[in-house]
Amino acid sequence: MQNYNQLVNDLAPKKFGLFGKIWLGLLIVVLMASFYAYYQQLKDGLVITDLRDYALWGIYISNFVFFVAISLVGSLVSAILTLSKVPWATPLTRIAEIIAIAAIVMAGLTIIIDMGAPQRLLNIFIYGRLQSPIIWDVIVISTYLFISLLLLYFPLIPDMAILQKYYKNKSPKLSKWYGKLSLNWRGSDKQKHILHSSIRTLSILIIPVAFGIHTVTSWLFATTYRPGWDSTNFGPYFIAGAFVAGAGGVATIMYILRRSLKLKNYITDLHFDKMGKLMVLLCLIYLYFNVNEYLIPAYKNTHEEAEHLKGMFTGHFSVKFWLVIFGSLVLPVILMVFKRFRKPLPVFIMGVIVVVGAWWKRYLIVTPTLLHPFLPIQDVPESWHTYHPTILEWTITAGTLAAALLIITLLVRYLPVIPIHEIAEENNIEETELNEKA
């Protein structure tokens, strides 16, 4: 990244290659399938799922919690790391913000999918009552989405000006759009000052809101009496888990982008090393909360908790439970404390494992509790005692995941995933005239 020309050339958004097109096609196919499945759900009702009066929330809700969790990474990387002046975080900020926005948008849509009467969505605004944690969630999630969008957009403004020039001849149409979005950025000292102070303000603002979204999401559970949810620990427990999921998400996506967009010079081995270390720390914190969440109720072993925990430790959910704990939390810690597992590929693999584990962890938080109510489950069909998501239910869920990836893919297509202006500034590269031939 010695000269400016090369920098812009490397980082300007590129058209999809063959792999990109196949990927896009795949996402669209999954999305179409999920539209079909959702149409069935609208037509016939939630009966197309395996949700019933006992397992009344299932993978839609755990998927929602997962999305909210992942979205916290935006605040982790672009706010917490940047504010604490972590020098290696700059190239990851935009990736983190893109993931955060895709996730929070899909969190909002996923919760609508779970509604029995989605046509009455507006009732939330017409009749909303502040004593319901759902209303708190609506308020805090929309606030988070708004701040996240600004936090993605503001650092983009100088980049838009750069891209306007870059595409002047290559693609006048794109250039025009970038030009409009650059809001007349000329790079004057005054503009820079305004930009930096607004970004800083947003970075500070987003931290309490980010804590808010996941704390409130945990309260959807913790405000009930049910064993496994009735915990004063739930807010921090969810936030700790969210950072694990988000860091895993960034580790995964930065590897894919580094390879597909040839960004080896920008997302370096150092970044994977650091992300590996960060994940170790976050996993350890989350494990600590898990010890609190499971071992203390197990020690007391009240009648209700005992049944719930038995299902986790040795019963119906035990395979998933131990795979999540050991496979996606303990194993990454053990491996990534060693330097050789903090190379790009191993960190990528760990990232994938952590994200998949994080998804199932939410499943284990939502469903088992519901299958252990206070009064015994009696006088209902045998199938109501368990929960096995149906194919249509999985298809819809897969669709939401595909939609999140589609949002990320499209943003990556049109936005520079590494902040050009900031990298140039940090490396003291003068912004010069762009050389067409470079």
Added chain:
Amino acid sequence: MKEKPCNKSSRRNFLEKGIKLGLATAVGSAGIASVVGKTSDDGSPSGETIELMTTDGTLVKVDSTNVQKVEHPKDHDSEYRVREGFKNRKFVMVVDLARCKNAQKCVSSCNKSHFITGENAWLKIYKMQDNDASSPYWQPTTCMHCDKPPCVKVCPVDATFKRRDGIVLIDNERCIGCRFCMAACPYSARVFNWSEPNQEITMNMDDHHDHGMHYSADHAGLPSVKGTVDKCDFCPHMIEAGEMPHCVSACPNGVFFFGDQYEDTVTNGDETFRLSALLKEKAGYRLMENLGTEPSLYYLPPVDRIVEFEEGMELYNEKNPDIKSH
């Protein structure tokens, strides 16, 4: 939602019939004598004066031409509104576990009267056993109509609400189907319409419209709505008609006692008790008192039973839910 006209006397009937204790009839609200002054056509003082009392209690004499007849302000409280409920009532139920033998009549009557289809029974009879040493018993469970209802607290749209008469209802035309209330209810009292309920009543609904029938939260299940939550409604439609809730009148063993806490009486139709005395004498209790939900449903412990527990087993088949939907 339209309000039903108030029919105070018929609502009171059922209890008065049941109680037959000659409870003091409600003191007829002392109507303020309407003062109609004679006004002369030209509006000049007539010379005739009327004595009136001002709000601070002093008597004043006013010329009758200055006195005009005004409509008596409508007593807000005397009008029946679905969301507010009956005035000066607090409904309670007492379930005598010593009498229940799982006859299932309450369940079938409730299902029939609320047009319940499928597995959505609101009333369940649980087979309970507190510990290995104590004997099992049958426990009918409806909505507890808690005075501190956790379901109402969490509802984001005020679709489920608590009325002044103690009843917790659901507005199925407002419910968005998030099921948070079901997660919040520790008594598993709520059911969800996972699919189109396909009740007979919905097919006949157009007819009903012609006869002035409409959806109302106080006759839950009429009709049930896909994607919304249902539960026991404590039968306000029966109370209004001066009758007992369906489960109470259907029970062959007189398990269910219904009544008004303010009147301190409960009845199962045949027997009537002083509520406070009954609860004291029989050591009445409520489910999960420790949660602080303050249910309106009391249980009398299953001691000195009138029937053996085993007698109820013939109708008990956990894996066969059809038992409920006859």
